Amino acid sequence: MALVHNWQLDRAMSYWYPESRPKKQFAAVFDTNKCIACQTCTLACKTTWTSGQGQEYMLWNNVESKPYGFYPLGWDVQLLERLGGQSWSGRHYEGRTIFEAAGAGERVLGWRPDELDYAYPNVGEDDSAGAELQTGAFMELPHTKWFFYLARICNHCTYPACLASCPRSSIYKRQEDGVVLIDQSRCRGYQECVRACPYKKTFFNPMTSTSEKCIGCFPKIEMGQQPQCFVNCIGKIRHVGWISRPEDARPDNPVDYLVHIRKVALPLYPQWGLEPNVYYIPPVHVPRSFLRMMFGPGVDHAIESYRKAPDDPDLVGLLSLFGSSPQIVPRWKRLGDSVIGLTEAGAEILRVPMKEPVHIRKAFDLAAGVTRTNTP
Amino acid sequence: MRRLAMRLSVLSAAIGCLALLSCGGRHEKTTPEIVARGVATLPGDPEDRIWEKAPVHVATLLLQDMVEPRLLEASTTHVRIQALADGSRLAIRMSWDDSTRSDLLAPGKFGDACAVQFPVEGGADLPAPQMGEEGRPVEIAFWSAAWQALVDGRPRDIHAIYPGAKVDHYPYEAGSLEPGSSEQTAMESRYAPARAVGNPVAGPHDRPVQDLLAAGPGTLTPAERTLSDGKGRFASASWVVLVSRPLPATLAHTGRAQAAFAVWEGGNREAGARKMRTGWIPISLEEGR
Numbered sequence: 001m002a003l004v005h006n007w008q009l010d011r012a013m014s015y016w017y018p019e020s021r022p023k024k025q026f027a028a029v030f031d032t033n034k035c036i037a038c039q040t041c042t043l044a045c046k047t048t049w050t051s052g053q054g055q056e057y058m059l060w061n062n063v064e065s066k067p068y069g070f071y072p073l074g075w076d077v078q079l080l081e082r083l084g085g086q087s088w089s090g091r092h093y094e095g096r097t098i099f100e101a102a103g104a105g106e107r108v109l110g111w112r113p114d115e116l117d118y119a120y121p122n123v124g125e126d127d128s129a130g131a132e133l134q135t136g137a138f139m140e141l142p143h144t145k146w147f148f149y150l151a152r153i154c155n156h157c158t159y160p161a162c163l164a165s166c167p168r169s170s171i172y173k174r175q176e177d178g179v180v181l182i183d184q185s186r187c188r189g190y191q192e193c194v195r196a197c198p199y200k201k202t203f204f205n206p207m208t209s210t211s212e213k214c215i216g217c218f219p220k221i222e223m224g225q226q227p228q229c230f231v232n233c234i235g236k237i238r239h240v241g242w243i244s245r246p247e248d249a250r251p252d253n254p255v256d257y258l259v260h261i262r263k264v265a266l267p268l269y270p271q272w273g274l275e276p277n278v279y280y281i282p283p284v285h286v287p288r289s290f291l292r293m294m295f296g297p298g299v300d301h302a303i304e305s306y307r308k309a310p311d312d313p314d315l316v317g318l319l320s321l322f323g324s325s326p327q328i329v330p331r332w333k334r335l336g337d338s339v340i341g342l343t344e345a346g347a348e349i350l351r352v353p354m355k356e357p358v359h360i361r362k363a364f365d366l367a368a369g370v371t372r373t374n375t376p
Numbered sequence: 377m378r379r380l381a382m383r384l385s386v387l388s389a390a391i392g393c394l395a396l397l398s399c400g401g402r403h404e405k406t407t408p409e410i411v412a413r414g415v416a417t418l419p420g421d422p423e424d425r426i427w428e429k430a431p432v433h434v435a436t437l438l439l440q441d442m443v444e445p446r447l448l449e450a451s452t453t454h455v456r457i458q459a460l461a462d463g464s465r466l467a468i469r470m471s472w473d474d475s476t477r478s479d480l481l482a483p484g485k486f487g488d489a490c491a492v493q494f495p496v497e498g499g500a501d502l503p504a505p506q507m508g509e510e511g512r513p514v515e516i517a518f519w520s521a522a523w524q525a526l527v528d529g530r531p532r533d534i535h536a537i538y539p540g541a542k543v544d545h546y547p548y549e550a551g552s553l554e555p556g557s558s559e560q561t562a563m564e565s566r567y568a569p570a571r572a573v574g575n576p577v578a579g580p581h582d583r584p585v586q587d588l589l590a591a592g593p594g595t596l597t598p599a600e601r602t603l604s605d606g607k608g609r610f611a612s613a614s615w616v617v618l619v620s621r622p623l624p625a626t627l628a629h630t631g632r633a634q635a636a637f638a639v640w641e642g643g644n645r646e647a648g649a650r651k652m653r654t655g656w657i658p659i660s661l662e663e664g665r
Contacts, residue, residue, distance in 0.1 A: 050567070051567050052547075055567060056543060112484055115485060167445060190648035192648065204483045206482045209578060
């Protein structure tokens, strides 16, 4: 075990390998408030990467309804229960990570899903929490019942548990982009990574006897393109880019701005210690205690900032860049009512108006001699 | 440190044998080391009657509790080992008790397996029995119950695992692709990356055994070619497995060598480092009778 720094925990922690950060780190921001669980991302990934024999049950991307949705069944609560109650002191984590809580003979505190845990991809879908729902329930404001959609892919963690757990060192993190991959020529299918990944985003392929996982659509990333689940997101909830260390954060880097500077996007279960690199703008309507368990101590600040976005042109401007280009947009700036996406060299990729222009057309089209219908 | 560990494990294996001889739970007749009897023709089946005449060495299995991830609770306790040699090849028969036949790999499901290991180079100074050491490699023949089932005719498709599975469509079944065409094959391999890059575990398997090399834990690498073969049978809650391989060079030249063994109990979710294993056990060639 080595001692490494995890900025999400504001402390050093134990990890199987010494700290070795990539030159660039793949990172994403998901705005949970905009997700409608249409599963277009899920299908985009499925048809691109996992349509073969042995991959039938694999969902490298999935969207589940929290709190009762899980894929595989109970993936997070199973581990939370095994880890037990832990505590934060402000932004400093005082509890144990899954590396520090590993039992005798283990590299990681993990658990192995049973075969049937993969049999319910839509369990809990749209099930509400917050109060007992009985016959005669009716709409009331504010809502007392709640659920929210959590879109999930591999977090391409800075300290991957899958990588730490593999006794064959078949899993590696690419220096050029931080994407975590399973070497398909080396894997022997021991399923240690399936047991160790707390997000359960590695899957055993029974037809090839190797484990497979989200590859971050690295062939697209290498061409400067956003991954499939990003460009196909009709809710435009996702933005992909590169994250810096907190001390190197740049305000013109969209991910840095949302994660480090404005702190509106938070890691998923940071307490597990993997420094995951998919960041979530938490849902505004969900009880805070639940969100703190899931996204850590920054929840209150994130939601307060997000709620003020309508009066915050930079924040609302950057959010309107989400899903606006198939290209990766690593830099941005706002000019008046427009937001501009830039390459790292500063060349303009796209320009998005913060308010869509309104055109009013007369009901009758004189030139064509027809009445227009309402098709904006 | 590794030398010390190796000596301790040889010592513990020896103590295990003595215990078995004096008051062991199975009261089986055992030779103090493995004796490979010389024969004119090696059997191709672990149930060939010729094995009835071969001496039996009962080896005590030890926990792999030295390298994470470890196995901390013992499962399979003994493996019965017999050996025959024909001058160019060595046939090893391993049998062990197993209440659960596990020959199907699936998420959370593991297969029964066994392996036999020899140092690449002979001599008294042996590498660590746990997969060898850097610069001091070992060669391993690995038998898998799951591969045996495939060799015996189980189809490699999802219905063999889940008979009730309903699959709408695989991309390589598209009407525009002619069955068996190179386009169709390319499309199929696109969704089977391990097979596409030639990983031997991904199949197809023409034999249930794979030859491997290792120079320390975590370094297991396929040999350039698999020269070993084998056959396994499950009956009466036990596996009987034959692994035949080229005669190890040291054994051929000096008549003596060392071998180590491992058994994985799939029903106990054992795979990779989570296994029961032996230390080095002496093996000698005996002239045919």
